[in-house]
Amino acid sequence: MILGVSIYEILTLTSILFFIGVYGFITRTNLISMLISVELILNSSVVNFVVINKYLFPEVLQGVFFSVFIIAVAAAETALAIAIIINLYRLISSVEVKDTEVMKY
Template sequence: MILGVSIYEILTLSTIIFFIGVYGFVTRKNLIGMLMAVELILNSTALNFVAINKYLYPDLIEGGIFSLFIIAIAAAETALALAIIINLYRLVMSLNTDNLETMKN
């Protein structure tokens, strides 16, 4: 718990980060940029869990543990995505989504 900071400020911050992530995911044209946007989304939720746990339900640490799991799984997800991106870069020599797209409706 931080003195002088209520839960509203923290939840506002995490919501703003979440929507920055969604915006970045939709507008970015670079695969690494999209990956960073996804990381922002996951981190905002981890922040959410910790803040809710600390301010609203301080007896149990369910939320804190959940955020640990989120961080670990997000790392695994990033590792896999980077592996695929490296393979794709070897094949195409570009990370721009406009150059990658071969399948269209």
């Protein structure tokens, strides 16, 4: 619990973070920055879980455990996405979205 900071402020912050992530995912044209946007989304829910646990339900540590698992899974996800991006880069020498669009409609 942080003195002088209520849960509303933190939840507003994480919601903004979430929607920045969604906006970035839609507008970015680089695969790596899309990946970063996804990380923003995941991390906003990590903060959400910890804060909700700490402020509202401090008796049981469910939210904290959940956030640890999210971090681990997000790392695996990033590693795999980076691996595929590197393979793609070897084939087409680019990580721009517009260069990857062979298949459409």
